[in-house]
Every structure is written in structure tokens, then in C-alpha cells.
Amino acid sequence: MSQKLNLLSFKGNIRILHTTWFAFFISFMVWFNHAPLMSVIRDVFNLTAQEVSVLLILNVALTIPARIIVGMMVDSFGPRRMFSGILIFSSFLCLFFAWAQTFEQLALARFLLGFVGAGFVVGIRMIGEWFPARQTGIAQGIYGGWGNFGSAGSAMALPALALWIGGEDGWRYALTATAVIAFFYGIFYYLSVTDTPKGSTYFKPKKVGGMEVTSKLDLTLYLIMSMPIYGALALLTWKLSPKGMGWLNEQVVIITYASIAIVYLYQAMHIIKVNKDIFSKEVPDLFRYQFKQVAILDLAYMVTFGSELALVSMLPLFYIDMFGLSPVTAGLLAAIYPVMNLIARPGGGMMSDKIGRKKSLVILFSGISVTFLLLGQVSETWAVPLVVACTILCGLFSKGGSGAVYAMVPLIQRRMTGQVAGMVGAYGNVGGLIFLTVLSFVSPQVFFMVIGGTAATVLLFMFIFLEEPKGQTAEVLEDGTVELIDVT
Known part of the structure; x- marks a missing residue:
């Protein structure tokens, strides 16, 4: 190629x-x-x-x-x-x-x-x-x-x-x-x-029903990282409950909460069943991967795509309410943010190819943290072009971050790329829901600060836990022979 x-x-x-x-x-x-x-x-x-x-x-x-x-x-x-x-x-x-x-x-x-x-x-x-x-x-x-x-x-x-x-x-x-x-x-x-x-x-997974992990510690982390996905469904239910929008009655809400808990427990049982072999024997080093890599990418996409979903939803009203712009003008200015996906996301992926997966994510998340914390300082006295420029910077870093996250996803374990991508993608939606829920309780400035603070926390995790993909991963062919796949 x-x-x-x-x-x-x-x-x-x-x-x-x-x-x-x-x-x-x-x-x-x-x-x-x-x-x-x-x-x-x-x-x-x-x-x-x-x-x-x-x-x-x-x-x-x-x-x-x-x-x-x-x-x-x-x-x-x-x-x-x-x-x-x-x-x-x-x-x-x-x-x-x-x-x-x-x-x-x-x-x-x-x-x-x-x-x-x-x-x-x-x-x-x-x-x-x-x-x-x-x-x-x-x-x-x-x-x-x-x-x-x-x-x-x-x-x-x-x-x-x-x-x-x-x-x-x-x-x-x-x-x-x-x-x-x-x-x-x-x-x-x-x-x-x-x-x-x-x-x-x-290459296909050896077992169906959950992601395969290679150590007992990774299994525990996998079960923990699965919880927020079901927690997000519970949060959605709360938003539709009598305490939220009142679209669901109390009885339906209780049944829904119970159903979510049962589904999580059922999934947890399947995850343990898929990985039961790790309790009786060691996985050879050649086939090991670290689930912490998946966990960090989950949290990273929660920030990058989650903030995108949230800002796309709130920016038009933000411009109208804070600066008194017309709906048409506000809509045009807000549209700049999602359009940047055309260049920023491929740019983040290219950056990841050129200088490395971890280094790219660290640089981009540093930018996300700083720009969202800066946007948290916006007030009515700011010039509108300056605010738009800040949102463009936020978009460049966050959408570039999304590109860098998915540049690394296929390099973790080939046969489970779909499952890793699915979990990371789900966390993006979880992030959007969490950030929009935060926005319903606080001012836009605090909302921006929350995103910036979350990005800074994930950045710290990257420094400590994220590792650059190196060398090769191994997959077993149907005839039992091992094929090595380059990840560098």
C-alpha cells in the first residue's frame, strides 16, 4: 500500500x-x-x-x-x-x-x-x-x-x-x-x-457476549467502566420522570430503573462468563492487551464527542441569550462549530499518524482544557467575533481529539475493534448527556468550565496510564497458526 x-x-x-x-x-x-x-x-x-x-x-x-x-x-x-x-x-x-x-x-x-x-x-x-x-x-x-x-x-x-x-x-x-x-x-x-x-x-472474537480481557484486574476495570453506560440510561429516565419533564409516570420510571439494573447485571454475568478462563490460567504475553487503554479512550471520547453534542445543542441559544443576536445569525455562527469536523477530525488522525498516538492526545487535550476554561470566562462585554474565535479553537482541539482517539482504537486488539469502538462511541453519547444535564443546572460559563476541568482530569490520566501502541499484536488463524499485526 x-x-x-x-x-x-x-x-x-x-x-x-x-x-x-x-x-x-x-x-x-x-x-x-x-x-x-x-x-x-x-x-x-x-x-x-x-x-x-x-x-x-x-x-x-x-x-x-x-x-x-x-x-x-x-x-x-x-x-x-x-x-x-x-x-x-x-x-x-x-x-x-x-x-x-x-x-x-x-x-x-x-x-x-x-x-x-x-x-x-x-x-x-x-x-x-x-x-x-x-x-x-x-x-x-x-x-x-x-x-x-x-x-x-x-x-x-x-x-x-x-x-x-x-x-x-x-x-x-x-x-x-x-x-x-x-x-x-x-x-x-x-x-x-x-x-x-x-x-x-x-479475525472474530473467540467468544460472544462481552469483550475478552487478559487479567483479573482488567476484568474488574471492564465491569466498572460498563456502569456509566447504564447510568446514562438511568439519567435519561430521570429526565423523562415526574421530577424532570414529567413524560413518564412514577410506576413506569421505577420499572425502567429496575430493568436497567437487571440488564447491567445480566451483561456483567456474560462478561464474567466470557472471561472465566482468566481465573484458572494465565494468558500468554503474546496475546495480552491492557484494558486501561480502552478505559482512557472511553473517557477521552466522552470529552471530545460529548462536548461536541452538547455545544451543537446549546450554542445557538447561547448567542441569542447572551449577545441578543437574531436566530438566523446565531444559527449561522453556531454552524461553524460542527462544520469544522471536515478538517479537524482528519487533522487529528493525521497528527496521530505523524507524531504518535499518546503525544497527539496529550497535545490536543491540553488545548481542549485551556480553550474551554477560557470560554468559561466569556461575558456580555466580550466582542462576538472573539467568542466565535474561542469556539473555533475549542472545536479544532476537540474534533482533532476525536480523530486522535479513533486513530488508536483499531490498534488495541484487531478481532475486537468493533467492541472497543462501540464502547468508546457509547461514552461519547454518555458525555453529551452528562454535559447537557450539567447545563440545565448551571450557567453557560460554568458549563464550559466543567468541560475544561473534565478534559484536564482525563489529560492527567493520559500522562499516567496511557501507553503508546508498539510492535505487533497477535491473532490466531483458524488452522491454529499465529499472525502478527503491526500497530506501530
Whole structure:
């Protein structure tokens, strides 16, 4: 493979990169297709502000566990089948939402559409299979950064399409168009890609039901790091409870809390069952990896992608409330932040390839800490261009950080790349939920300071615990022979 990526080529691994980032683009377009049309949907269904908030929350609720589940499935069934299946399945869910007749139908469809947000995990495994360690950072960055732009694609295209179609159902046909695109691209993707380059082996986990770890200490850390994922679901339930938005009654809330606890305990039992061998025998050094690497990447993505989800949600109102800008102006200034994914995330991946995984994350997290703490000092006396410049700096560092995180994910353990990517991705959604919950209790300045302080804490963990991937990892072929995979 060439040392440089020729992005104008549509052959070999570059073709896989382009077809896969576009699959991710479509999945994000479908996942967030409601946002630019929400004002029309609100008027058609006479929704209250609370009901609108419920739809926005439900849209991300299922994504958290779905990324864990899809991570396991992609390792077992391969990214070709999984991404095709997710796109085709989501097209029918999209149609359900587009032609819903009641708020309850809207809510159920939006909740189920959170599943399509797990498509991101699938592409991480696909890109990891097709690109060597020296190129994985830039390739993963392009995949994540360009695919993430799907939400902006919806925002730019769907209102205009609905207006062009016209009539009271114009918005429904605009949403239907995204369903049609997802359906046919799902078929196209299945017919045009393979899970690995010709002659390469697709390594699968030896056991299904949980990530394999290689020591008892790692097993304990894995169980602990699984808790916040279920805690985030409990937090979502609390936000919908009588103490929050009041959408769920007390009885349903108690049942939901109990169900979340039972699911966690069930998953914990499966994790222990998958790893029961470590209690009776040592894992050979050749096959060992350290779960602390996964834990640090979980926390890192919680900050980088979590802050992105939170800022995308709050920046327009921040500009309106603090500086008295018009909604149109505020929306345009806020849109600068997500658009930077196009360059910052690939830039973070490229930086990781060039100077090293740990060094890149340390530099980028230093920038995240400083810029968010600086943004926490903003007041009404600041010039708006200066505030926008600060958010751009925050975006460059945080989105670059996301690229650097996923530059390292495929280098931990090849056969479990999907599961690692799923857990890290779930933590991104957990971060968004936590930061938005914090924002509901404090001022924007304190909110920014909390993100900066969290980033500084994760930076300290990186200094102490994170290790640069070196040498090779080992995987066992079906005939029992061992294959070594470069991670340097």
C-alpha cells in the first residue's frame, strides 16, 4: 500500500474509504433528519416545548446501548453485512417517522431511529481492516469527520426540499427521500465492498457476549467502566420522570430503573462468563492487551464527542441569550462549530499518524482544557467575533481529539475493534448527556468550565496510564497458526 492517500482514486482501500464514509454520512443524515424540520413538525402536531424536548432526548437514547450491541455484532458478522443492514432497516424506521399520525408514533419512531447512530462503529472496523497502522489515523479521521457532516447535510438540504415539494406534506416527502437514499445505498454498499482486502483474514472474537480481557484486574476495570453506560440510561429516565419533564409516570420510571439494573447485571454475568478462563490460567504475553487503554479512550471520547453534542445543542441559544443576536445569525455562527469536523477530525488522525498516538492526545487535550476554561470566562462585554474565535479553537482541539482517539482504537486488539469502538462511541453519547444535564443546572460559563476541568482530569490520566501502541499484536488463524499485526 502507498505511504500517501490519493483521495481522488476510487480503487482499492481508497474506494472502501469513500463508500464507507458516505454510508456513515447517510446514517447521520437519517439520524438527524428531524432537526431542521422540527419547527414544521411542532406546528403540524401542535407539540408543546416539553414534547419537542422528549423527541430530542429519545433520538439519542437508544444509541448508547446500540453502539455496544452493534460493536459485538460487527466483530462477529462483518462490517459489510452490518452497515448494509443498518441502512436498509433504518429506511423503514424513517418512513415510520415521516408518516406518523400521532405524537406517540413520532416518539416511538424517534426512539428506534437512535439505532442508526450505531452505524459509526461499523465503519471503524471496516477502515481498520483496509488501512495499515501508519495510515489508520488519517483514514479514520476522514471517515469520522466527513461522515459526521451528514447531520449538516440534512440541515442544509431538507428544508429546501420540503419547500420545493410544497403542500402540507412537503416535510413528509423530504424525510421519505432520506429513507429512499438509505435503502438503495444499503443495497449498493453490500454489493460493492468486502470486509477485508483479498487474501486477508477477518479475525472474530473467540467468544460472544462481552469483550475478552487478559487479567483479573482488567476484568474488574471492564465491569466498572460498563456502569456509566447504564447510568446514562438511568439519567435519561430521570429526565423523562415526574421530577424532570414529567413524560413518564412514577410506576413506569421505577420499572425502567429496575430493568436497567437487571440488564447491567445480566451483561456483567456474560462478561464474567466470557472471561472465566482468566481465573484458572494465565494468558500468554503474546496475546495480552491492557484494558486501561480502552478505559482512557472511553473517557477521552466522552470529552471530545460529548462536548461536541452538547455545544451543537446549546450554542445557538447561547448567542441569542447572551449577545441578543437574531436566530438566523446565531444559527449561522453556531454552524461553524460542527462544520469544522471536515478538517479537524482528519487533522487529528493525521497528527496521530505523524507524531504518535499518546503525544497527539496529550497535545490536543491540553488545548481542549485551556480553550474551554477560557470560554468559561466569556461575558456580555466580550466582542462576538472573539467568542466565535474561542469556539473555533475549542472545536479544532476537540474534533482533532476525536480523530486522535479513533486513530488508536483499531490498534488495541484487531478481532475486537468493533467492541472497543462501540464502547468508546457509547461514552461519547454518555458525555453529551452528562454535559447537557450539567447545563440545565448551571450557567453557560460554568458549563464550559466543567468541560475544561473534565478534559484536564482525563489529560492527567493520559500522562499516567496511557501507553503508546508498539510492535505487533497477535491473532490466531483458524488452522491454529499465529499472525502478527503491526500497530506501530
